[in-house]
Amino acid sequence: MYEHMNKIPGMQQDSFIIDHSSVLPLHYQVEDLLRKLIEQPEYQNGKLLPNEVDLAKKLGISRNTVRQATNKLVYERLLVRKKGVGTKVASNNITTKLNKxxxxxxxxxxxxxxxxxxxxxxxxxxxxxxxxxxxxxxxxxxxxxxxxxxxxxxxxxxxxxxxxxxxxxxxxxxxxxxxxxxxxxxxxxxxxxxxxxxxxxxxxxxxxxxxxxxxxxxxxxxxxxxxxxxxxxxxxxxxxxxxxxxxxxxxxxxxx
Amino acid sequence: MYEHMNKIPGMQQDSFIIDHSSVLPLHYQVEDLLRKLIEQPEYQNGKLLPNEVDLAKKLGISRNTVRQATNKLVYERLLVRKKGVGTKVASNNITTKLNKxxxxxxxxxxxxxxxxxxxxxxxxxxxxxxxxxxxxxxxxxxxxxxxxxxxxxxxxxxxxxxxxxxxxxxxxxxxxxxxxxxxxxxxxxxxxxxxxxxxxxxxxxxxxxxxxxxxxxxxxxxxxxxxxxxxxxxxxxxxxxxxxxxxxxxxxxxxx
DNA sequence: TTTGTTCATATGTTCATACATACCAAATAT
DNA sequence: ATATTTGGTATGTATGAACATATGAACAAA
The missing domain is CATH 3.40.1410.10 (Chorismate lyase-like)
Incomplete structure (x- = not known):
């Protein structure tokens, strides 16, 4: 069977990223990972994050856990979700520009x-x-x-x-x-x-x-x-x- | 079979509270309900909220949905959870006292x-x-x-x-x-x-x-x-x- | 009296699954 | 050309089940 398995741009390896045996909760590991991921300029420039289902599959965890992680970042206003579209980094350029x-x-x-x-x-x-x-x-x-x-x-x-x-x-x-x-x-x-x-x-x-x-x-x-x-x-x-x-x-x- | 069914102190009726047919998401209704509930002096004074499992049963919804609601309040620092103990209203007296x-x-x-x-x-x-x-x-x-x-x-x-x-x-x-x-x-x-x-x-x-x-x-x-x-x-x-x-x-x- | 041990309880984490709803764009009808 | 429909994709909501782990109290041993 041919599995498509898109590469998630800006992410290191295929897996090894999420450690199921770690004491750290999975959602916390994902959160960490996302924080690093969205530092990349492409995401800062408004590129949509990989969608939840793919990301879950990719990381070998459930979509709920991915959501648990992204939820936190959304709450922190680092990410913005849009139903039917996707999730991207919040446009914080406003901040920096206004802080001049x-x-x-x-x-x-x-x-x-x-x-x-x-x-x-x-x-x-x-x-x-x-x-x-x-x-x-x-x-x-x-x-x-x-x-x-x-x-x-x-x-x-x-x-x-x-x-x-x-x-x-x-x-x-x-x-x-x-x-x-x-x-x-x-x-x-x-x-x-x-x-x-x-x-x-x-x-x-x-x-x-x-x-x-x-x-x-x-x-x-x-x-x-x-x-x-x-x-x-x-x-x-x-x-x-x-x-x-x-x-x-x-x-x-x-x-x- | 004898069902215990504790009364949840400070709550109105047995049910009728959660409207499954409403357009409002259940977790949102629960959130609202909790906000009102914890205004009661007993909870302000540190009384533990009804536990999640009971509350879910009582309201006729799943524990996850109850958690979704309480999570928000915890994030807002209105509630404090303690594993193995329970959930109660955060002691915000610090704020008011220090603001003198x-x-x-x-x-x-x-x-x-x-x-x-x-x-x-x-x-x-x-x-x-x-x-x-x-x-x-x-x-x-x-x-x-x-x-x-x-x-x-x-x-x-x-x-x-x-x-x-x-x-x-x-x-x-x-x-x-x-x-x-x-x-x-x-x-x-x-x-x-x-x-x-x-x-x-x-x-x-x-x-x-x-x-x-x-x-x-x-x-x-x-x-x-x-x-x-x-x-x-x-x-x-x-x-x-x-x-x-x-x-x-x-x-x-x-x-x- | 102090120190372990056990046990009930409550929250913490995670999964698989299902259906609802919003958005967008392409195909279609006007 | 311009609405309108429709299908694909994404997030939104909700369930139920299971196991993990922290807490505090009751009890037992030192």
Whole structure:
């Protein structure tokens, strides 16, 4: 019998890709695979993904599992499905084009691209009223405080203050120049899952003007952030002061 | 044979709830039902939802369909699942408690709670370079411009400028004092789905200080927003100027 | 008292299957 | 030439069944 078996463009081998014996759920493996796949320029340019039935056959799994994976990406707005047509990468060119009005975006912040640490200070601070309330711990407890100034080559852009919950078990001797959340994941079994943020605008005071090299009274984007683990336990409390002339915060929101 | 058939607390009748003949997908009906169900104080207080198998049996549908519905709510962080235990309402108390550091939140903005319109101005503006680029239309095209000042009883808080894509078909005679997106939905078949935002901090200039009743040089939270329909077509281009002393922007973010 | 073990229960994953519905384009009728 | 029908293809919805795995509680052993 002649099986057609189209090659899926941009995909490595015929199979070997999905590991049925892995502990990782199949849908998760597919999701991963798709993420890599759709990075390819052809898909970025609007080419339809291989259809679900073919893909399932190709990977040796059921269509439901393929759907489970694509569903996630659709929910994340990475993919767009169209009934009777197919699935393709969402046109996110809008984002990049519209973001021209700012030179710095949230993504860069998250991935730490191009950013370097200007200064790093680690200290232990005794919890005051605010910290004890945020972390729900006694007022006298010592909390690890991490201060960072980060920016691009020529200038500082953001001033971070991080407080870490004692539960995480940081000693202060860790290498904080490495990506923070990776470090927490690998060395402290702490996974950062959600972060809740509040953003406001303030004016630079003496300290901020000194740290960020701006004039007193310059506008500063102020962000408070609380990071949780999957069990919704607080991991980190983070204050961020961004130079408003160099930084814009970009967000996608869904409307019910 | 004795069937146990537990009553599901807080639920109306035994059935009649799920309408198999409805055009609405079952999973959607279940989702709706769950949304209403978990509003009940008992579930808000941490009571476990009825388990999936029971619920499926109770509603006369398959477990998969129940899961499809709950999945959505889990993704929205309304529900938390725990293997071997059950599903319950996510403890969102964290949000509300932590938000005390600001008096105004994003939610209030979205729902328009307590806000009233101070002034309203409708005009037609000829697209300049920026607008023609954003809307991808000719430079000479006329675009409906809506200016609003909104706030609470005693003071203005935010100054909005909205531009609407000609495709939407607004005439300028609409009642813009009604909730905007409802109006678009009902009267212009235009559903607002996602909005992409950029947030920055600026200083109040003469115009803003006049409109928002603040001093020149006061910090202003500046937001650009583009609103799309489900087909990712641009509906609205919106500029928002928020008094930073009265407004904080609150966001939940997921970390991959 | 503490530490294993077992067991019931609930969610987590996956499959095979079926039918519904939207879209597009080619064939056909007007 | 221009509607209209129709078939092919794709996603959308829904079922039922099975097995995997995490949790917590009851129970038993150290």
């Amino acid at each position: 009005w700012s030179s710095f975006t949230h993504e860069m912040d998250e991935k730490g691209v191009k950013f370097k640490n200007y200064s790093l200070k680690i200290s232990w601070e005794v919890a005051d009223a605010e910290l004890s309330k945020v972390f729900k711990i006694d007022k006298k407890t010592k909390i690890l405080k991490l201060e960072r100034v980060r920016g691009v080559a020529s200038e500082p852009i953001v001033y971070f203050i991080s407080y870490f919950h004692p539960r995480v078990g940081l000693t202060g001797d860790e290498d904080f120049s490495k990506p923070l959340y990776e470090m927490l994941e690998n060395e402290h079994h702490t996974t950062a899952v959600i972060s809740r943020e509040g953003i406001s605008a303030i004016l630079a005071d003496d300290e901020l003007s000194e740290v960020l090299k701006v004039a007193v009274g310059d506008p500063i984007l102020f962000r408070k952030r609380v990071v949780f683990d999957p069990g919704e336990r607080l991991i980190e409390y983070n204050l961020g002061y961004y130079r408003a002339d160099r930084f814009t915060y970009t967000i996608d929101i869904e409307r019910g | 550091w600001s008096s105004f939140t994003h939610e209030m903005d979205e729902k328009g709670v307590k806000f009233k319109n101070y002034s309203l101005k409708i005009s037609w503006e000829v697209a300049d370079a920026e607008l023609s680029k954003v809307f991808k239309i000719d430079k000479k095209t006329k675009i409906l411009k809506l200016e609003r000042v909104r706030g609470v009883a005693s003071e203005p808080i935010v100054y909005f400028i909205s531009y609407f894509h000609p495709r939407v078909g607004l005439t300028g005679d609409e009642d813009f004092s009604k909730p905007l997106y409802e109006m678009l939905e009902n009267e212009h078949h235009t559903t607002a789905v996602i909005s992409r935002e950029g947030i920055s901090a600026i200083l109040a200039d003469d115009e803003l200080s006049e409109v928002l009743k603040v001093a020149v040089g006061d910090p202003i939270l500046f937001r650009k927003r583009v609103v799309f329909d489900p087909g990712e077509r641009l509906i609205e281009y919106n500029l928002g100027y928020y008094r930073a002393d009265r407004f904080t922007y609150t966001i939940d973010i997921e970390r991959g």
